[in-house]
Amino acid sequence: MFLVGAVASAIGIAIGLAIDWFPVEATEQASEVDFLYDVTLVIAVPIFVLVMTVAIYSVLRFRVSDDDESDGAPIHGNSRLEVIWVAVPTIIVVALAAYAWIGLLALEEEGQNPLRVKVIGQQFAWKYEYPAEAGMPAKQTTDLVLPVNRPVQFELNTEDVIHSFWVPAFRLKQDIVPGITTAMRLTPNRLGAFPVVCAELCGIGHSTMRQTVRVVDATRYTSWRGEPPSPALSAGAPGTDSADGKRLFEGTGCAGCHSLSAAGEAAATGPPLGGLDAIAAARAPGVSVEQYIRESIVDPTKVVAPGYSPEGMPQNYREQLSPRELEALVSYLSAVSKESGGKPQ
Ligand code: HEC
Ligand SMILES: [Cu+2]
Known part of the structure; x- marks a missing residue:
């Protein structure tokens, strides 16, 4: 049983780590989240295998025979086993919680000179407000455009029900609750366009509450900030070479x-x-x-x-x-x- 369990765990972990589960990592925080996922996987697979091996072994080994359908002997009270099966999971769960807590503190650290963007969820769209800064006027828009490598601090509010602001490529997700302002910090570090999704069932149009965030270089960000809202990319139009x-x-x-x-x-x-x-x-x-x-x-x-x-x-x-x-x-x-x-x- 032990050998089967060890081999099955090794295979399970290898497959789990080899599969590319997630979209590209587009923030500094993403690798930390993905690493936590890997740690959890390495711990969870052997536990799953242990439970399944014992269950399958017991089903086969202690199967009732056709001519003897009487119950087995009642078993009661094994203090040593009970202590083990309470203590071991407790240690694992507490250790994982401590690790996740430390990771969370790191994720929520305030970066230098963060760009503060207000996110407003409503049925069924996202709106954004940029503050006035460095000679650029405040801006309200439905486009989310972020400069690469600059820390961002989102402040999230809703105009109606609960929503949840999620950018899978950023690996972070935050609920937005009526009456309170929630926050989310991250530093995008990859140029590109990534889906923004609402992750809280918020009404009949919930599934359509999808937009795109674009992470662009600093020059492009500055020129976008200067433009009138939408169509986002037109002003300062380049030639066509x-x-x-x-x-x-x-x-x-x-x-x-x-x-x-x-x-x-x-x-x-x-x-x-x-x-x-x-x-x-x-x-x-x-x-x-x-x-x-x-x-x-x-x-x-x-x-x-x-x-x-x-x-x-x-x-x-x-x-x-x-x-x-x-x-x-x-x-x-x-x-x-x-x-x-x-x-x-
Ligand atoms: C979020 C990811 C994403 C972004 C951003 C993106 N594309 Fe695509 N693109 C795809 C996918 C996936 C396909 C394949 C599906 C399809 O053909 O519609 C595709 C298909 C294409 C094709 C057709 C390729 C073929 O083999 O037929 C072209 C051309 C293209 N994209 C150009 C662009 C240009 C130019 C931009 C930027 C203005 C861009 N894409 C931005 C994901 C993306
Ligand atoms: Cu929503």
């Missing part, structure tokens, strides 16, 4: 999901975007590579890359990107495609 396209690819979050060796990125949430010529020719015969890229961005569900979910790609680039920005991205990606000789990278 492919250098702007490269900048946009990195600055608007594409690079958070797509790999593209020309831009030095290696993200894998979306398909690699090298060699789109060949892909366009195979998937949409008769459509130019430019048109294929354009439609992939503004209408991502039209042609879906095999093996990827149509919801994987943000659905709102049609509103988010100005026509000039869209064209800059198209010309950049089609140029990259030609450089790579049409081979997927």
Whole structure:
């Protein structure tokens, strides 16, 4: 039994650690949360295996035989066993709680010069308020845009019922309760666009309470702060050459999901975007590579890359990107495609 248990635990732990359970880590805090998950897994798998081995062994070994259906001898009182099975779980649970508590204190530490953003939940959308700072006026918006590598402090309120503000890639989630202000601190450290989700059943439209947070570089953040609210990316519009396209690819979050060796990125949430010529020719015969890229961005569900979910790609680039920005991205990606000789990278 012991051998079977040890082997099964080792296999279970190896599989548990090998599976990539979570989306990319996009904050400094994320690795700490994921590590806690791994620790819990390493402890939980052997316990699960122990319970199952004893249960299965007992079922097989002490099975009632056809000719003897009498009850077994009543067993009562084994103080040593009882002390063990109370003490061991108590120690494990207290140790895990202490570890989690220390981790929580670290997660909630205030960073230097935090950006304070108010988050307002309402049925069924998120709104944000940025304070006036460094010459930039206060801003109310439905877009959440954060500068990379700067600590953020969210203050969360609701206009109606309980909601829960959750960005899976940030690994943090906070309930928002009527009448009180809750808080959440984090430091985004990865450029990209990540889903914002409501994690508290808040009414009939709960499942539609999804938006996107974009983590951008400091320059892009400052220029976004200066713009009138939505459409978020239009002002200070760049020209349409492919250098702007490269900048946009990195600055608007594409690079958070797509790999593209020309831009030095290696993200894998979306398909690699090298060699789109060949892909366009195979998937949409008769459509130019430019048109294929354009439609992939503004209408991502039209042609879906095999093996990827149509919801994987943000659905709102049609509103988010100005026509000039869209064209800059198209010309950049089609140029990259030609450089790579049409081979997927
Ligand atoms: C949150 C992750 C994510 C972000 C951000 C994202 N994409 Fe995507 N993208 C995907 C996924 C997943 C797919 C595959 C599903 C599909 O084809 O609609 C995809 C598909 C595509 C395709 C089609 C590829 C093919 O093989 O057919 C193109 C082109 C594309 N994205 C360009 C972009 C550009 C340009 C941006 C930035 C403006 C961007 N994406 C931002 C996830 C993302
Ligand atoms: Cu909600």
